[in-house]
Amino acid sequence: MCHSLSSCRLMMALSVFVLGTAPTAFAQDPLHSWNEGSAKAAILDFVDKTTAEDSDDFVAVEDRIAVFDNDGTLWPENPLPFQLIFAIDELKRLAPKHPEWKQDKLLAAALSGDVATLKEDVMGSLKQLLIATHSGITTDQFNQRVEDWMATAKHPRFDRHYTDLVYQPMLEVLVYLRANGYRTFIVSGGGADFMRVWADQTYGIPSEQTIGSIGEVKFEIRDGVPVLIKQAAISFIDDKEGKPVAIHRQVGRRPVVAFGNSDGDKAMLEWTTMARSPSLGVIVHHTDAEREYAYDKSPQSSGKLIEALADAPKRGWVVVDMAKDWNQVFPDENAPSAGAAARMDLAGTNWLVEDIAGRGVIDRAQTTIEFSEDGTVSGNTAVNRYSGKVSIKGDSIDFGPLITTRRAGPPAVMDQEQKFLAAMERVKRVRVDENGLLHFGGEDGEAVIRASKIQ
Amino acid sequence: MCHSLSSCRLMMALSVFVLGTAPTAFAQDPLHSWNEGSAKAAILDFVDKTTAEDSDDFVAVEDRIAVFDNDGTLWPENPLPFQLIFAIDELKRLAPKHPEWKQDKLLAAALSGDVATLKEDVMGSLKQLLIATHSGITTDQFNQRVEDWMATAKHPRFDRHYTDLVYQPMLEVLVYLRANGYRTFIVSGGGADFMRVWADQTYGIPSEQTIGSIGEVKFEIRDGVPVLIKQAAISFIDDKEGKPVAIHRQVGRRPVVAFGNSDGDKAMLEWTTMARSPSLGVIVHHTDAEREYAYDKSPQSSGKLIEALADAPKRGWVVVDMAKDWNQVFPDENAPSAGAAARMDLAGTNWLVEDIAGRGVIDRAQTTIEFSEDGTVSGNTAVNRYSGKVSIKGDSIDFGPLITTRRAGPPAVMDQEQKFLAAMERVKRVRVDENGLLHFGGEDGEAVIRASKIQ
Structure with a gap:
């Protein structure tokens, strides 16, 4: 009183x-793992101008859609895309029951650790491995396998769980955009089912905003329980020109922000930024062999970056120089994501x-x-x-x-x-x-x- | 002071x-267009028990997913599904430039108003009409056509715009569920692109929650402007066993509430309710020839309801008797939706x-x-x-x-x-x-x- x-x-x-x-x-500095520079400034400026109500570039909340490639943009894709490593581990785990796999060139290469052969045809290997390890089981069983693997498997170079190897600066971008009314979507060549098991916990991106390649599933009722059985067929590959298509299918709106790192993201960057103002296109350029990997035109696995990098100046895309722009690559050990x-x-x-x-x-x-x-x-x-x-x-x-x-x-x-x-x-x-x-x-x-x- | x-x-x-x-x-009574009775009570009770934190049947907010069929569940499907009427109107509008259409049996039937022939093969007619009227244009052009049609076309019997002919009791269910933390999704055999033009304004359901059949689109850059061109091919039909598949693809979670009205919704009702507790499955039974239409096993167009109705008692699905349970079918004239x-x-x-x-x-x-x-x-x-x-x-x-x-x-x-x-x-x-x-x-x-x- x-x-x-x-x-x-x-x-x-x-x-x-x-x-x-x-x-x-x-x-606080919302992008504290980013060094001061043009890339950081471009992101901060864009969010400022699209969220200030008196700005000419104000974007209504319902149109604040931001899309992110995953492999190479939110987490690494070396020595192989992580889903491919998962598939190889699953292949080895299940191989004793499948002697016929040794007759298949790519599966045999995967089982014997012949990475060179797999790298000759990354997408083909992925497809073959997915069919062997990702089909014939229910979606619930698959989710459990991914969860089990994520809880135990560790990256060969960094010796950390894969979901701990996400880029700290990109986590900050995700949180910062969401804090400013943006909805964040993953638009990845990786499998939607694979990513949805851990994307919410790792990135704070829920299943309906996690878009990826899609395998066929079939609805059945088994002993009174409805299930979806994963099939061998792949029904949609969310890469290159497929990315704008997937965004149209799942979101139904054009994004205003897109982050990618390879030519596989070029169409998504074009769809987001060309003839659209305001918009923000960002390319993560892997320039940091010491802390992560350095590659563009000749990547060790996926992630070839030639055309999108060449187009960046004329399209106004921001190119992030990982070595210079990021003062930290991965979250500190023991830090929650x-x-x-x-x-x-x-x-x-x-x-x-x-x-x-x-x-x-x-x-x-x-x-x-x-x-x-x-x-x-x-x-x-x-x-x-x-x-x-x-x-x-x-x-x-x-x-x-x-x-x-x-x-x-x-x-x-x-x-x-x-x-x-x-x-x-x-x-x-x-x-x-x-x-x-x-x-x-x-x-x-x-x-x-x-x-x-x-x- | x-x-x-x-x-x-x-x-x-x-x-x-x-x-x-x-x-x-x-x-206020959130379902005021529903007469007191078991159907209304079941909906209210379900929402109460799944949202009270001290309830054994409490459902976490992230799992509160409710899915709704559209044709026959949220709006009528007579004399033909409205998208088919749109396609016929478009066919007539565009026919002068396409003399070849008169050589096609189904297209000729559509042009001459031979509804009997169309009804012999509703899905086939829809497909043929969609290819003729929904392809070869950009998604933006298509959206404009739908918008123009919706602004002018009127239902032949009720003489009202189609988006005014949504079921008032279902609008109340949508609003009531959302007010209780549920996210509402359309899961319809209709085209996603068609519905997304008006679903947000009509139902308050945004594009990313509007799931439907999907036509192929192709990404192109035309004169420096990125566009998506609608193709003749249909890549996914969101009906019957396709509905659980579409829900898996787009939502990635099992719903706890499903509303449908035909055997085309049976798999979605099963996926939502079987071996899942708490859950709510509801069938809208068209019993009201006077105010709307009365049909089940022999519908005038789409909407055949035999198996799902027979299964309702053993599955615990609520059957809504439109004539008895709804005191109002359509919104009052001039009432906003x-x-x-x-x-x-x-x-x-x-x-x-x-x-x-x-x-x-x-x-x-x-x-x-x-x-x-x-x-x-x-x-x-x-x-x-x-x-x-x-x-x-x-x-x-x-x-x-x-x-x-x-x-x-x-x-x-x-x-x-x-x-x-x-x-x-x-x-x-x-x-x-x-x-x-x-x-x-x-x-x-x-x-x-x-x-x-x-x-």
Whole structure:
């Protein structure tokens, strides 16, 4: 309660604050793994100009579609595209039951580790391997196999799980675009079924926004249970001119942002950017043999980049020089990925608030946030206790109405309590950074609350 | 400002109200075109039990997928499926330039109005007509043709535009499901390209959630402009066992709700409901020759319903008896549709608030809401003026932070002002009802504000 006119004024101001314009909060660098330079500036500028309502280049929210190639754009494609490595591992696992595979040139090469033969015909090998390892099972069985493999297999050079080898700078682009109202889609030559098992958790991209090559499936009822059986036939290859076609089929709108890394993405970049303004086309150029791989016209596996690179200047496509533009390639070991950060198990964790809307906190007035196992959140605001429900999905977080005890305290502490409760109302995004700090962001990605873990 | 302790208390209470639990608001009947009965009860019960967090049948938001057949489920399919009528009209319009069409049996039948011949082979006719009228043009040109036709063509029996002939009770189901966190998808044998032109505006279902049969398209660059050319080949027919396949391709998750009306929807109903709990399968049974059409085993055109109806009892599918269960079939003339209501041009309209959260208003303290042409909203709260930004998409509405003048008034009027501003914060849905009243609803579809138009 307000015991003086000044605290009454404060209370009034606060009640309006909740309804009214929020103070401008300092924003962290959303692309902190990108070095300052023309590529980073182009991305930031594009998002700024397409989301400022008074901009001539404003893009309505429903048209904010961003498409991303996967292999070589969001994660590596060396020594072979990862799905091909999965298929080879599956082939070896299943080979004892299939002696006939040794009679097939490409399958025999895959089984004997004869990578040179496979590389002579990457798409052909992939197709043959997919038929051998991706068909005759239900979609549920297939999902389980992919999940099992992802949980155990490691990259031969980097010795990390494949889903940990996504490009940190691209994770930041995905999160940044989504925080600005863009919907992010994968448009990859890889199999849609393969990617959907882990894309949500890894990139925060749900199944209906994960577009890829498609194998035939057949609907059946087996013992009263409806199933989809994966067939040997491939019905659509989502590559080259197939990419605009796939975008048309699944999205039904032209994107305004496209990221790719090879000539296989050229048509998608053209469809997104030609005769369309504003639009942003970006090519990730692999120039970093030390931290990743360096290739363009003569790639070790897939990812040939000649024509799209030659066209980049006249099309206005931004070319990212991986060695120069990225100060980090992969997420730190043990760091949660974009999706994993969002979905990390906060249950049972307890946090001390370090900052509210960029204004710090009063040292002696500790505010805490505790996530219980049953989906509730609670804590202290120095004077009072609060509690409520919380739901987390992807990197989205939503607190239900918070109920508080009603003790009074010193004005400065009450002020902070009100600021904290008001800030909690604005929280829409969650992530845990590489230093283990918890960040709550607002609708537009602005920093709202930062907290450190209480051991 | 608060001039007495009691008004201070009020202010404090209000500031907590904004953060805290909202009062229970009375809810309108969300399915008011449905008569009380087992079908309506089944839909309401299912949504209740799958959205109550303490329910054993709770379904997580990401799994709340609802799929709807279109022809015969969301709108009629008589005297012929509407896309076929469009194709015939296009055929006639284009015939002078194509004398060769008279040599083709089905095309000649279509041109001469020989419906009997077309009905002998509905799918074959559709295919032939689609090839003649839906190919060789860009997707943009095709969209324009559909738009032009929809704006002018009228149904031969009902003399109304086709997009006005959607089933009012089904519009209510779509809105009700979405208000409860469900994502609604069309899964239709009709062409995806055809439906996407009007589905968003008519049903509030965006292009990426509109799944249908697919014609081949080819990517080309013509005079520096990238285009997709519609081809004569049909690459996927989204009917019967194709429906679960299409859902897998585009959504990548099994739905929990499916609505259909024919044996063409049986596989989709099975995929949704068999060995899956909770789930809801619904069949719209056309029993109403007077207000619409009556058919099942011997339909006039498409929509044969024998097997799915026979299986309904053992599968637990709800069968809607159109004549008994629906008190209204089509929207009132001049009533905006679900999508149109949402997207109606509110610019330049001015409204008088009649009710706030089910508690009425003080007669002498008039509160107004005015939508300007530039996307801002403003009005009076009896004492003060407020203004802010508003964005409307589908039936979703979102008010930005509202800025107000700061004059004080009598406590009861200030109380109402606070209630109004707090209520505006909760508004998430908009519709204009058949009486022209404006309704703002909250996250869960509960009534928040009602207003009448100021002439």
